[in-house]
């Protein structure tokens with residue numbers, strides 16, 4: 001029938017990218033990643049798949065980002081994006097895995113036909129595919145493979161060149177919402193996010209007698225807030241795009257660029273960037289570190305962000321995704337209280353979240369809601385915290401359960417989701433509100449909504465939100481740090497013979513396989529005061545990750561080593577035994 005005819009025509013296209021059979025691929029935490037040398041057939045097939053996905057979704061634009069994000073520069077990969085800018089639906093992740101591993105052309109054809117039948121796909125729709133890539137050298141070659149696949153279905157293709165991952169998510173959503181969310185262009189992206197940031201700054205200026213003039217930062221009444229940022233661009237696309245953003249920001253922030261050498265891809269993510277800073281708990285290299293300066297690090301595709309600083313004794317302090325989540329949740333909660341709206345604000349975290357951040361949210365961040373009975377009763381309501389497995393797809397999904405869902409992974413990947421009804425309620429209420437304090441709170445909420453890239457974690461958008469809250473609170477980076485103390489913690493990783501032998505449960509807090517490992521971890525943890533540890537296979541790198549926290553840094557380090565050693569011994573560790 002017609003699909004079979006079509007697929008037969010595809011065969012010659014598919015022949016150009018045979019599977020050398022070197023590796024079994026898996027659509028993991030956020031796509032497929034591996035050494036770029038072995039990815040051509042995978043990227044080609046993902047091109048075929050996204051085109052089919054778009055046909056299935058009646059010509060809605062879907063996205064394909066060529067990136068390996070925080071991974072080393074020799075890796076590359078893909079992230080696939082669904083029409084509202086969210087991650088690819090999990091039912092199609094299974095197809096992606098199967099297609100990537102199909103042995104020969106006939107199998108690829110048969111799979112494509114199966115997908116078409118299983119989903120009742122109507123061939124009449126013309127696919128629309130949006131493509132972007134990060135700064136990796138292999139990106140251009142892999143783009144050709146993708147284009148070959150995508151064009152096999154006569155798709156409408158838009159290649160945005162080198163952009164950040166969150167930009168592509170944003171563009172996809174813009175197209176599919178007919179411009180309601182913005183236009184699918186870099187200009188619209190910068191304008192939407194940055195204008196709302198500038199508007200909020202102007203509102204803050206009323207409180208702080210703040211004027212937008214590059215020479216007067218020193219004499220502003222911003223209490224301890226400083227608009228000066230030392231930006232660590234991980235030598236990747238985040239650095240490239242921040243240079244454009246600076247033009248839109250005008251003088252509202254002073255951004256000093258570091259690690260912005262994108263021409264030398266050897267340097268990508270090397271001893272710098274968000275993943276390095278978070279995993280190693282130390283400042284990025286490649287820049288002079290001065291006490292109490294505000295350092296902002298992003299990762300290789302600019303969807304993650306962490307803040308950090310050192311004190312006068314060179315002691316390092318990290319403000320990671322947990323910190324951003326608590327800062328934002330506190331601010332949003334305050335705005336809702338001031339606006340008089342009863343809204344269910346919730347936070348989503350993963351097992352990596354520091355125990356004290358969860359405690360801080362549940363103990364300190366309390367919202368009030370009104371119950372109208374015979375009299376108006378104000379009821380104290382805690383901000384609920386949910387824990388889900390690692391991967392933005394899980395956090396994003398769970399955050400949709402709340403009116404306003406704030407999700408952040410400790411590694412700095414996160415955003416805020418506003419339900420459509422809440423968004424409309426805020427705008428409507430703002431149009432009719434007469435009370436000045438309430439009206440101001442509503443206007444600020446609108447600014448926060450507009451500077452948020454709700455499709456996915458976005459380092460630029462998150463930075464604007466953090467800077468807005470810090471400015472309004474009048475906080476320096478160390479004031480922010482003082483809101484609560486993290487439990488000392490340590491991240492480690494171990495390479496094992498086959499990480500697929502690992503299975504976890506209870507949002508990755510328990511290791512179900514290899515058998516006996518969880519019992520071992522339990523007995524180790526018992527030895528440490530306030531000890532907590534878990535292990536999980538990474539979905540982006542060929543390693544098993546270990547997280548440990550305890551009462552002191554020495555204990556957290558020891559606990560991490562003990563658990564890493566248990567993993568190494570039970571699961572055929574490769575290389576050096578942890579110490």
Ligand code: G16
Nearest residue numbers: 029030069070391392538539540541
């Ligand atoms: C991706 C995912 C994140 C995840 C990270 C690490 O980030 O989007 O949700 O936390 O990988 O995952 P894993 O521990 O499974 O390797 P990125 O920024 O690298 O795309």
